Amino acid sequence: MQYHNVSEALSALQAIEAKRSALSHAMAIIYFDSATVAPKNTTEGRAHTLGILSGYMYELVANPENTSLLSYLKEHEAELSLEEKRRSELFRKECEQLSRIPQAEFTEFQILLSKAGDVWEKAKIENDFPAFAPYLEKIVDFNRKFAAYYNPDIPAYDALLNEFEEGITMETLDVFFDKLRSAIVPLLAKIQTAKPIDDSFLSKSYPIETQRKYSEYLMEVLQIDRGYCGIAETEHPFTENFNNKDVRITTHYYENDIASSMFSVIHEGGHAIYELGCKDDYNHTMLAGGVSMGIHESQSRFFENLIGRSKAFIEYIYPTLRNFFPEQLDGVTADDFYRAVNKSTPSLIRTEADELTYCLHIMVRYELEKRLIGGTLTVAELPAEWNRLYKEYLGVDVPNDTMGCLQDTHWSGGSFGYFPSYALGSAYGAQMLHAMKNDLGNIEEKIASGDFSEIKAWLGERIHQHACLYAPGELLEKTCGKFDAQYYIDYLTDKFTKLYSL
């Protein structure tokens, strides 16, 4: 294809982007349906459709004609706006990566994943790791192969990490996690000797119907427009975005745990706020949506922990929370509640982990992924190794695989290299909070009065609106300087030292 001018080439790019966005939307909604309301035994038909749709996607992105389009745009780079240049670059990256994956493999992988999701869900419920193992093996193999397609010159796991957080390597992460561990472990040791926090009231009976209404209240507090954002219920909470005006979060209600869904809603709400805040103009282009898993987690964990588990926030919502559950919270003060939802105890489940031990859960997964992809650990060895690391890092005994290596949805979803972004996100968030406080002053006061407008505007202006315009490292640096784990370590140390009067 010959292009006569830049505007013609950009139109061609836009047409591809529009199709790409539609195919993604279709696949995402099929996934969302399967996780929320689809009847149990409907995997097969879904696999058929996802196979075909990813075939369409493959033909679109790996189309050899894209080469001439991208060459033309590269030659005329000087005539492109910042946005146009970034769209071309991101599309080039996607084309190059995908073109390296043979179509049959790509389609086979999509079909595998749609089945693996259901198998994992069943295996988790039935504590049946062997049922899931053959799927996991294939997923690991695919990831290893894909990593070589992405970049054969670097270690496979680095190539996968780069997919979730551009530029992040095992070298960086080893240092980051070492530093973090040497701060967390002694802090945790001191906490073991401090006066324990009573959180028994969190596990009273909280009727699910009332929890649902409480979720609506939390969405209101976070000023998330329900006309653009749905809440559904799934085994494992997640956020799915179709465009910046259609985002869905999910949660899971447990009758005997008020904190679980509460912080899931705030966490996923943080993801939703990011997606809903992306610039309208970027919809259906390569710039649409959050830029990376790390930045995404920085936003979700910002709302979940830095705001949601702050004393100011709990003080603000507590009177309403007590109205929802007057009997369950009889005699419990806002401060009691604040302390309870921040209680630090080494535990088994990542998504239920407290803010301090959370990163230790990530480190277990990081170690295991490194070795699974690196080929020094087999899937068959995974459960035992998981349990061993939980004992070593967190000091807990894993009673079964349901509460062990089957707990997360990520691997069944095909993702290796995703987990570290949770820890990175937490650290990014703390660094952003530091910068925000420099700009806005006393944000605790604003939070305590339920006024999130300045906080949301600050994040919206610096992070959300830009969507994929800047690479994650660049975006972070623009917002609050070069990444430095120290902000996170300082934040944790300060919070938990005060909480436990260490």
Next chain:
Amino acid sequence: MQYHNVSEALSALQAIEAKRSALSHAMAIIYFDSATVAPKNTTEGRAHTLGILSGYMYELVANPENTSLLSYLKEHEAELSLEEKRRSELFRKECEQLSRIPQAEFTEFQILLSKAGDVWEKAKIENDFPAFAPYLEKIVDFNRKFAAYYNPDIPAYDALLNEFEEGITMETLDVFFDKLRSAIVPLLAKIQTAKPIDDSFLSKSYPIETQRKYSEYLMEVLQIDRGYCGIAETEHPFTENFNNKDVRITTHYYENDIASSMFSVIHEGGHAIYELGCKDDYNHTMLAGGVSMGIHESQSRFFENLIGRSKAFIEYIYPTLRNFFPEQLDGVTADDFYRAVNKSTPSLIRTEADELTYCLHIMVRYELEKRLIGGTLTVAELPAEWNRLYKEYLGVDVPNDTMGCLQDTHWSGGSFGYFPSYALGSAYGAQMLHAMKNDLGNIEEKIASGDFSEIKAWLGERIHQHACLYAPGELLEKTCGKFDAQYYIDYLTDKFTKLYSL
């Protein structure tokens, strides 16, 4: 494209059918999501995606290369099995029809519909026909244009009718409806003078949460496998099928109306039973799914009325129903309940109409559609004309458009020519019941004991499994002879004469 042998050509056909099935699935699930759980203000992104997906569908079906494929298959017709021949024929019909619609128009129509659905829903809630009118005008125009593309040699409305029920014309329907009306009207007149039936207990307060559980019970009674069939809640009940192992029905619960959702579930359950009974091998081919609206309605209305509103059925389920609602049904006998759900009263809402007056509601729509498409009625005149015909046919005054011409979803969904298939389906069903009784003997006894296996097997063998293999007329004839409205008239006359002791 050159084909070397039939098997190669059939592979090519199958590849197209597979894609067609996947694109339909994707579009259907986006529609299903929008009707069930999507946040309110998410139309725009959905319209974008549906536009692109229908573009893909258009390119697939209207692809000029299909001509050589279809010619090749036509030339080698003698070598094809019955199934292969029908697949080719159905695909040829679809190609020819679609190729006549310019792609831009097709896409524009899909985008229009995705918006019109939301506008109609809002207009219905707010009794605001003028808000919906401009959309309806465009939909009528599109239908008129499409009819000319389908078949320019016959009246536009005949061409549309043919889309829903192959071979049906205004000529046939005018006769059918005249005959039906001359049986129903005098029967109805007699009923007005008979002793009225008390159905006041149906509008007591029936908590929705319990109604949901009652729906689950009804699905169990109908032996519908919930692993393949979901229930969701929508403004207007419908059934959506993605394949023969993934069907979704919807219902609408009203706290003060136990009969509404009950018979919606049985009606939609009938659609689901049909879809779930289609042959596995037909999935992802042109043969997949129910063959026509008329045959589909014959199944849904068979279960809703001929079974669901029969004395035997009510006697079977009544003890359980009373366990669900002991206070509401205190002092009400199975016979009282049977009489109440069959009470015949001219009313406003089609979906809530009793079995006897139902077809009068259809006749109103048939008259209006004929004239809208024929160009002798404008959209602006529609509400007044609707109200006039309701007065003439049913003797009722329509208080507002919400309960009048805004009540149905069909027009906003783009469908003109659909409504008559409800009446046809009812008549087909009565004719099937007659044949079934000849074969199975006393089916009331089986129903009264909750044994639906023989009834479902009879329908499954004669109707369901064949999916689209036979044209509706042919299928009906194979099952129970040439279409004859007299069976339906006899059935209605017998039932209502006994019910009201006329």
